[in-house]
Amino acid sequence: MAGRRFTLGCVHGLLALALAVLASAGRGAGQEAGGPASDTSAVDPRVAAEGAVEVPEAGPSNPFAGFETHFLSNGVKVWFKRLPGAPNVSVSAGVPVGSDADPPGKEQLAHFTEHMLFSDHDGRTEQEIKDAVEKVGGRRNGFTYLDRTWYYVTIGREHGLFAIEWLAGILSPHEMDPAVVDRGRQPVENEIRARPREFFDHLVAALNPGWLAPPDFWEREFGIERLRAPFPDMWRSLRDITPEDLRGFYDRYYSPAVMTVTIVGDLDRDEALDRARSAFGSFPARPVERWTINAEDPGRGRSTHQWGFQSAASYQSRHKLFHPNAGELLTAIFVRDLLNRRLNQRLRYGERKAVYGASASLVMRGPAAFLQISSRIDEEDYDFARAIIAEEIEFLRSGTLGAAEFEADRAAVVERLRGANQTAESLSAWTRQIFYDPSIFTDFPDVLSFYGELTQSQVASFASRAFDESRQVLSVSRTQPVSQGTAVLAVAALIWITLKVISWALTKPVRMKDIRYVAHFRLPVVLRTLYALGLIAVALALGRVAVAGIGWGVDRWLRPVDNYVVQHAVIGGMLAAGLVAAALLLTSSPRKLLVFEDHIRVKSRAWRSHVLRAGDIEDIALEHGFGAWFDRGVLRSPPLAFGLLGPGIRLRPLRGRSYFFRSRDTEELAEVLGSWWGRPVSRRPWRKRIGLTDEEIHELLGDDG
Numbered sequence: 001m002a003g004r005r006f007t008l009g010c011v012h013g014l015l016a017l018a019l020a021v022l023a024s025a026g027r028g029a030g031q032e033a034g035g036p037a038s039d040t041s042a043v044d045p046r047v048a049a050e051g052a053v054e055v056p057e058a059g060p061s062n063p064f065a066g067f068e069t070h071f072l073s074n075g076v077k078v079w080f081k082r083l084p085g086a087p088n089v090s091v092s093a094g095v096p097v098g099s100d101a102d103p104p105g106k107e108q109l110a111h112f113t114e115h116m117l118f119s120d121h122d123g124r125t126e127q128e129i130k131d132a133v134e135k136v137g138g139r140r141n142g143f144t145y146l147d148r149t150w151y152y153v154t155i156g157r158e159h160g161l162f163a164i165e166w167l168a169g170i171l172s173p174h175e176m177d178p179a180v181v182d183r184g185r186q187p188v189e190n191e192i193r194a195r196p197r198e199f200f201d202h203l204v205a206a207l208n209p210g211w212l213a214p215p216d217f218w219e220r221e222f223g224i225e226r227l228r229a230p231f232p233d234m235w236r237s238l239r240d241i242t243p244e245d246l247r248g249f250y251d252r253y254y255s256p257a258v259m260t261v262t263i264v265g266d267l268d269r270d271e272a273l274d275r276a277r278s279a280f281g282s283f284p285a286r287p288v289e290r291w292t293i294n295a296e297d298p299g300r301g302r303s304t305h306q307w308g309f310q311s312a313a314s315y316q317s318r319h320k321l322f323h324p325n326a327g328e329l330l331t332a333i334f335v336r337d338l339l340n341r342r343l344n345q346r347l348r349y350g351e352r353k354a355v356y357g358a359s360a361s362l363v364m365r366g367p368a369a370f371l372q373i374s375s376r377i378d379e380e381d382y383d384f385a386r387a388i389i390a391e392e393i394e395f396l397r398s399g400t401l402g403a404a405e406f407e408a409d410r411a412a413v414v415e416r417l418r419g420a421n422q423t424a425e426s427l428s429a430w431t432r433q434i435f436y437d438p439s440i441f442t443d444f445p446d447v448l449s450f451y452g453e454l455t456q457s458q459v460a461s462f463a464s465r466a467f468d469e470s471r472q473v474l475s476v477s478r479t480q481p482v483s484q485g486t487a488v489l490a491v492a493a494l495i496w497i498t499l500k501v502i503s504w505a506l507t508k509p510v511r512m513k514d515i516r517y518v519a520h521f522r523l524p525v526v527l528r529t530l531y532a533l534g535l536i537a538v539a540l541a542l543g544r545v546a547v548a549g550i551g552w553g554v555d556r557w558l559r560p561v562d563n564y565v566v567q568h569a570v571i572g573g574m575l576a577a578g579l580v581a582a583a584l585l586l587t588s589s590p591r592k593l594l595v596f597e598d599h600i601r602v603k604s605r606a607w608r609s610h611v612l613r614a615g616d617i618e619d620i621a622l623e624h625g626f627g628a629w630f631d632r633g634v635l636r637s638p639p640l641a642f643g644l645l646g647p648g649i650r651l652r653p654l655r656g657r658s659y660f661f662r663s664r665d666t667e668e669l670a671e672v673l674g675s676w677w678g679r680p681v682s683r684r685p686w687r688k689r690i691g692l693t694d695e696e697i698h699e700l701l702g703d704d705g
Helices: 002-032 109-117 126-134 157-171 178-192 199-207 217-222 234-240 243-253 269-282 326-347 379-398 403-420 424-428 447-453 456-466 484-506 525-558 564-586 666-677 694-701
Strands: 068-071 077-082 088-095 139-144 149-156 260-265 302-308 313-322 355-365 368-377 472-479 517-520 592-595 600-603 610-612 617-624 647-653 659-661
Touching: 068 269, 077 269, 088 157, 088 424, 109 139, 109 149, 109 178, 109 243, 126 139, 126 157, 139 157, 149 157, 149 424, 157 260, 157 269, 178 234, 178 243, 199 525, 217 313, 217 368, 260 269, 260 424, 302 564, 313 326, 313 379, 313 456, 326 355, 326 368, 326 379, 326 403, 326 447, 326 456, 355 379, 368 379, 379 456, 379 472, 403 447, 484 564, 517 666, 525 564, 592 666, 617 666, 647 666
Parallel strands: 077 260, 302 472
Antiparallel strands: 068 077, 088 149, 088 260, 139 149, 313 368, 313 472, 355 368, 517 592, 592 600, 600 610, 617 647, 647 659
């Protein structure tokens, strides 16, 4: 055994000596040829006892470094980054226009334009264009946002130059052939689930006109005007978009001078740029017509609080930015990443597990942007989590975080950023999310170096403005402190008590034995149906206006109150008031006529009964509807006067509105009223009904009349 070990040791020693000689010869050859000398021959002082040498690792690369900016002759901007060793190439192109530019009545025009650019072109069908990429393993798509549209193709590096040409073909001017446009509508309709409007769609649209819709977040907080209706008819809009609309939209907003092309991958620089020049540089230059929106600071913050039946409290805090420049946006990205790390470290991974996860994000729309902090918080930990969030924001605003702690967090954020952006796709995605506006970002920013050079005082300068209370929009939804069963019982009790009080207040009992005659007003079935439908329509219209007004008032004055008792007391009061209003509306129409010894009552379901004595009545007569409708105030007593073309009783007081009605036996009722009034009730001649003298009748009808 000892001899065998000796033999093996000799063999290993001879092999090691041979490898060392070969390595030495290789190093000498490399130096003679002018190549870089290897540093592996240098002996590291950190040598372990067993003779192993620890080789130092190469410094980490910066994936954001090395981006080149080139402008083609027609104005197209090209960002190029060679990414050695990357298996894929990503080519993208974006324009700073989106659905914000859709004209009213032509909603989805920007989206439809995006679809049409992938359609039939240059003698090839949409399927052939798609297959050209997919058959070599590529992926492609387009995205339409409010303020930008972005196209991309990702493909293996051996097909990278082809991808540049392919995407240029997509972005090039299209004919927008009518037949191709008609075929292209259906995919868009299917994507957005558009369909012809039906009854309830029309009803919803009618109940939600633009003037009644509350301002959305962007309009309320940034002053960005909303151009489209609250419920646009997307199907009709798509049907109304013509080939001329599509060509006009492309010609206006797809100017090469606002187009940004990004090429990232393991491509030869000169070959990639030459291919970009020949492909994208061939687009005809056109004047720049950018879609612009304005953002204005309302100069106030806002907070809303509500309670719901949910498992955890929902927290969302938005911090507004107005017309941010490149430096402010990059700082906002750093703050976003820093908050993501620190809030999760303290709220999710600390000793107290208050949240599943805390999220910070940056949302942009033209000149408007906001940093958002959101999380779902366990109700019992809500105050603790709010205090932690407030403390972290104060650290940012004041710059009082410990230097060592700030550096450690920054290092972690930098490494996370570095690791997440090692592929061509991840780098190209920045032009879709952040770097899409050429008026803000001329060059592709070196985000990693920016993070590394950012000081805590610079962060504090930004945060003191961004996290000012006048720029905060806070929305909190907490869990109900009562159970669902208790809430249902409370609402039921409130409704019951309110209806009982209404019944007591609106009902005036009379002595039944004093009633001499009861006549129920009779309405034809058609009239009752029309009246019911009309009442429903009026109730819907008034209810919608009331809901809009109440919603506006609640949003403006009640939601900012962070007090459960106050909020729900007011909500309960509004519910009771709504029940009272509904009861008054439903009980307002007359139902019957009660004849007493000394008076009559035109009775509704409530106290609104109209008491009339004999001396209060000017006239009672049997009339046809045509004549009675001209009487004073008849149409103020619906539904009695509606649809009464046949004979009915017209009762005209000395003061107030008149009544026109019929009962089950109108003739009998006329006799009863005549007996009570002390005068006969008879059918009046037509000439008297219309209030004209004989001379006036002859003058009106002529000599032959």
